[in-house]
Amino acid sequence: TTPDSIQRQVWDGKLPVCFVLPEDPDVPPLYSLVPRVGYFPALLDRLRAHLSRHAGIDEDSPGAQQLWLRSAGRPLRWHLPVGLLYDLERPKPPPLPWEVEIRTRDFPTDELVSFGPNNSLESYFLYCLKEADALKHRARVINEMGEREHRQLWQGLLNDQFDQFSVVNRKLMEGEAKYLPFRIYQQEADGGLSVLQCLAKPHREDSTPLTLSDLLRICLPNFTDPVTLATHGVSLPMETPLAWAYDKLAYPDNFLHLVLQPGRCNSAGDGESSAMQLDSSSES
Amino acid sequence: LSGPMLSRSAFNEALPQLLARLSGRLSWPMRLATVGAESDTPVMELQTSFLVAGPAADASDSAPVLVQVRLHIGFSSAYACPVLHFCLSQPDGVPLAASDAADFVRVNVESSTGEAAGQLDLASVLSQVPHPQLGCPMYTLHPCRTAELIGRLTSASEADRDGSGEVRDTNAAALAVLSWLTVYGRAVGLQVPQSASCS
Numbered sequence: 001t002t003p004d005s006i007q008r009q010v011w012d013g014k015l016p017v018c019f020v021l022p023e024d025p026d027v028p029p030l031y032s033l034v035p036r037v038g039y040f041p042a043l044l045d046r047l048r049a050h051l052s053r054h055a056g057i058d059e060d061s062p063g064a065q066q067l068w069l070r071s072a073g074r075p076l077r078w079h080l081p082v083g084l085l086y087d088l089e090r091p092k093p094p095p096l097p098w099e100v101e102i103r104t105r106d107f108p109t110d111e112l113v114s115f116g117p118n119n120s121l122e123s124y125f126l127y128c129l130k131e132a133d134a135l136k137h138r139a140r141v142i143n144e145m146g147e148r149e150h151r152q153l154w155q156g157l158l159n160d161q162f163d164q165f166s167v168v169n170r171k172l173m174e175g176e177a178k179y180l181p182f183r184i185y186q187q188e189a190d191g192g193l194s195v196l197q198c199l200a201k202p203h204r205e206d207s208t209p210l211t212l213s214d215l216l217r218i219c220l221p222n223f224t225d226p227v228t229l230a231t232h233g234v235s236l237p238m239e240t241p242l243a244w245a246y247d248k249l250a251y252p253d254n255f256l257h258l259v260l261q262p263g264r265c266n267s268a269g270d271g272e273s274s275a276m277q278l279d280s281s282s283e284s
Numbered sequence: 285l286s287g288p289m290l291s292r293s294a295f296n297e298a299l300p301q302l303l304a305r306l307s308g309r310l311s312w313p314m315r316l317a318t319v320g321a322e323s324d325t326p327v328m329e330l331q332t333s334f335l336v337a338g339p340a341a342d343a344s345d346s347a348p349v350l351v352q353v354r355l356h357i358g359f360s361s362a363y364a365c366p367v368l369h370f371c372l373s374q375p376d377g378v379p380l381a382a383s384d385a386a387d388f389v390r391v392n393v394e395s396s397t398g399e400a401a402g403q404l405d406l407a408s409v410l411s412q413v414p415h416p417q418l419g420c421p422m423y424t425l426h427p428c429r430t431a432e433l434i435g436r437l438t439s440a441s442e443a444d445r446d447g448s449g450e451v452r453d454t455n456a457a458a459l460a461v462l463s464w465l466t467v468y469g470r471a472v473g474l475q476v477p478q479s480a481s482c483s
Contacts, residue, residue, distance in 0.1 A: 077414070079413070079414055109421070110420055110421070111419075111420065111421070112421060113413060113421040114412060116382055117382075118382035118383050118386045119382050119411060119412045124411055127413060130428050131360075131362045131363075132362075134360075134427075134428070142428075179362075195419070197416065199323075218323050221323065
């Protein structure tokens with residue numbers, strides 16, 4: 001199966017970000033179009049180079065090495081994809097370009113994963129892929145792939161090479177899945193993040209496709225408030241089959257990351273400028 | 285997978301027995317904690333904290349370097365097997381630098397297995413990740429090969445008497461987790477005494 005236009009649109013989604021250094025207002029901001037499916041730590045080298053050039057902060061200095069990012073006064077949980085972080089911002093996604101603060105002091109060691117030479121973003125990405133494949137195929141497919149193919153997935157993502165990524169990812173995405181990898185996120189008012197994950201099969205007991213409604217009932221058995229599930233800035237109708245949503249809208253880490261929002265789904269979409277317009281003729 | 289699989293509920297049921305077997309023989313505080321929920325099943329862990337000798341900072345040090353290990357023994361539904369999450373810090377609470385944490389695990393693994401330094405690709409199995417329920421950064425050993433080990437352990441213990449493919453015997457589950465911990469705990473300097481597996 002070849003990747004279709006929805007998967008390509010998901011891959012191509014980008015957010016304009018403006019990185020500022022509040023510690024030194026004379027430093028010019030760094031503007032970047034960041035892939036929604038990418039990760040902020042992949043930009044660390046660029047940010048350090050920027051600070052070195054404009055803020056006199058040497059790339060090897062503790063400040064540059066202990067660099068972290070903040071938005072709306074809270075550390076950015078940068079192990080999560082960029083687009084998910086944007087969609088989680090409360091009370092609503094910030095205006096674009098998204099202003100993100102660079103911090104060089106007081107790295108929040110009890111809140112943020114530290115990425116560096118001893119804990120690479122690449123190995124974390126692989127950790128996510130392995131877990132997703134464990135859910136789908138008891139890790140058989142990812143374990144059968146050699147290191148070369150693992151590297152190709154990462155390099156494809158890092159270098160924005162959809163074809164390079166897809167030719168390997170196809171193997172992970174095809175075939176019958178035992179359970180579908182997903183997570184449901186809810187940003188709390190106090191800044192905390194609740195993450196729900198449970199075992200969900202693609203079909204109900206009667207073999208009809210499991211829907212997002214069914215999923216909510218499994219994950220939040222006693223929940224009664226009207227809510228919406230959204231991904232890539234787009235609200236999904238609750239009758240959407242989970243398997244379809246997974247196939248079209250999973251992130252490169254092979255998880256479907258869903259944001260739980262209060263209120264009913266507006267089937268016309270969010271109308272946010274960052275939202276991806278789904279090409280309805282691609283729906284199967 | 286060769287043996288019957290552990291489920292989260294079987295793991296939860298085995299935890300009190302695991303706690304009983306360990307707390308009598310290890311002098312550290314241990315407790316059961318519920319850290320979240322997966323559908324309507326509680327996500328439970330056995331949590332403990334202990335001091336162990338760390339890798340020597342330099343060969344001429346006469347005083348042993350101590351490392352505070354905060355260990356959470358939990359369960360991964362994705363892999364259907366137990367999983368370790370841990371924090372490493374100096375005795376005063378300052379987290380170990382990433383390179384020191386990697387050295388700590390490497391030295392522990394080498395001294396348990398006798399494997400030479402160059403052969404172990406630690407980066408492919410040790411990562412700092414957000415704890416799945418608590419969210420805080422913790423180290424973990426990738427469970428990818430653990431499921432295989434647990435399968436062998438449960439198979440050997442004849443834990444699937446009703447042929448369901450799932451471990452339903454709490455005693456068997458506790459012993460399988462204990463055997464797994466005896467192996468994997470070594471990576472963080474945890475020595476499980478043999479007496480823990482006796483009735």
